[in-house]
Amino acid sequence: MNVLVNITFDGTNYHGTQIQSNADTVFSRFQNALVKVLGKPTDIKACSRLDSGVHANCFYLSFYADDGLDVRHLHFALNYHLPPDIRALGAEVVPDGFHRRYSCKGKEYTYYMWNSHTDNPFLEKYYYRVPQKLNVDLMNEAAQHFVGTHDFTSFMASNSKITDCVRTVSYAKVERDGDMVKFIVCADGFLYNMVRIMAGTLIRVGRGYIAVNDVKTIIESKDRQKAGVTVPAKGLFLSKVIY
């Protein structure tokens, strides 16, 4: 049977989600735990690739298991073998044709910015601090230019090999909650560093360096140099996977 497991993790100490030789990754930790639970190695597929240091409120992994596996209690067994910064939340049986990556209809990312002169010692692993006052209304207006189907070449890491850069953003918003400013964006797919470059560009809008409509021009330019910097991975969370 095809089993889908939902996990959440603090990515601070991991080199992303992919399997890599000589690197401690979320994937390798999950694989080790699953071998202990099942008693044998199994091929595991992930819903997405996440870079070093990126966090996930939810992340899906799937594998084929023998019938009779106690799926309802599987996450307890996995958590026994997983480190405290990776937690399995639940598991379910999905149809055989279900592919954890290609069956996914969209993903939502949240980028957290802490808009204060002073760091918050409890959250500082989970945001990028911007000391200068951010105008969140302008940032939210600018983010609306991302919505729709566009070629996002300007928002892709310049060393990426991808050639089809057209993606469809279903919603994007910027909200403030006290000193925390959140940029939330949902799309059918994301290019390498796309959310982090989008956030870096919106920060330029929020600080008044560029205008709201400049974001439209930046998209149309298809030029990475026109967009803002790639802000640090530590503020980025995969917040929803939509099946």
Added chain:
Amino acid sequence: MNVLVNITFDGTNYHGTQIQSNADTVFSRFQNALVKVLGKPTDIKACSRLDSGVHANCFYLSFYADDGLDVRHLHFALNYHLPPDIRALGAEVVPDGFHRRYSCKGKEYTYYMWNSHTDNPFLEKYYYRVPQKLNVDLMNEAAQHFVGTHDFTSFMASNSKITDCVRTVSYAKVERDGDMVKFIVCADGFLYNMVRIMAGTLIRVGRGYIAVNDVKTIIESKDRQKAGVTVPAKGLFLSKVIY
């Protein structure tokens, strides 16, 4: 001039706030930073004693400095020398007679419980997890027995040397926010481990082991054995200091 500094810290890696030989404390870290800023050692007083592992959203320290110190920007200078898990939030000049401890009218503590089968990897250093369903309404009702002036001997660590155990609790409440359950209590003073024993007792109410009115009986008994366990320090935050 008498200077009062407001700091916030993650207490996970510190042996409390007192100065201790051979122990890394919040106090010693602050002292080291202040020497670097002022260029000479100064006597520092703290608003409260906090145990190993307890956190603070706010915590006050005061010291006498030469006139002319730039108090408005002092916290930036301190933060340059403080570790990331201790942050100075601001500083102000207070009257000479002001004593950071005895001028304090009350303190509010918040104890965080995570009521779920699964830990939250982003917050797990900051709560005590209770997997069994907690009835928060009953816990809140029981907490009202703490309000008023009582002898809190039942809620003091049995090895404490204090003899006057009468304290006045001005408010107490238990609230749920999703899986997070918060116990908030404000008093003119607290006995050793008082909030942690109160929380341990309220958890017994929330799990249905004891009744709401048993808390009244426990207070009246003046017997530490009757109250609940001392729950871990990591869920405890000094959340307000009232001057």
